Amino acid sequence: xxxxxxxxxxxxxxxxxxxxxYQDQKLSSELIASSIETSPVVVRRLMSTLRENGLIATKxxxxxxxxxKNPREITLLDIYxxxxxxxxLFTLDTNxxxxxxxxxNIQKVLGTYYEDAKMAALRxxxxxxxxxxIETILVEQKAKKVLK
Numbered sequence: 194x195x196x197x198x199x200x201x202x203x204x205x206x207x208x209x210x211x212x213x214x215y216q217d218q219k220l221s222s223e224l225i226a227s228s229i230e231t232s233p234v235v236v237r238r239l240m241s242t243l244r245e246n247g248l249i250a251t252k253x254x255x256x257x258x259x260x261x262k263n264p265r266e267i268t269l270l271d272i273y274x275x276x277x278x279x280x281x282l283f284t285l286d287t288n289x290x291x292x293x294x295x296x297x298n299i300q301k302v303l304g305t306y307y308e309d310a311k312m313a314a315l316r317x318x319x320x321x322x323x324x325x326x327i328e329t330i331l332v333e334q335k336a337k338k339v340l341k
Contacts, residue, residue: 201276204229205239209272210327212249212258221256239276246275264327269318282314283307 207229212220222233222240229236240258243249248267251258260267285303289296 199277199280201239202273204231204235205243205272205276206269206323206326208236208239208243209248209260209264209267209323210330213260213264213323213327214330216259219256220258224256242276243272246271248272248275260323264323267323269321269323269326270315272323273315273318281307282311 208225211225211228218224222236225240226233226236240249240251244251247261248271249258250261283303285300285307287300289299291297
């Protein structure tokens with residue numbers, strides 16, 4: 194059985210970067226969805242969440258989303274918290290045998306390491322702005338053109 198990992202966070206960063214990079218164009222949910230290779234419904238849902246959390250401004254019936262703040266002022270942590278809230282980064286299997294040495298202790302032990310890893314990730318997210326992501330995307334695109 195393969196576990197499905199959420200792409201809400203990365204898709205939301207994608208949407209925000211797309212809005213900023215293509216800010217002088219009409220930006221329908223269909224156009225943005227074609228970049229993410231997802232459905233326009235998914236894009237509209239994520240944009241609604243981003244709007245509710247003060248990261249974008251939209252006008253009903255128009256294809257003109259805008260960032261609500263300068264991309265230097267939006268951190269990956271802001272985006273993560275907007276779309277994932279306090280969702281766990283890692284999930285413990287709570288269905289283990291409490292009478293086994295491993296099964297009886299694994300949750301407490303892994304839980305500590307998982308929390309440390311989560312805090313390290315959130316601290317890193319807080320130090321990376323949307324502008325950093327956008328600039329890196331543009332550098333990568335320029336390198337692709339030069340290397341063709």
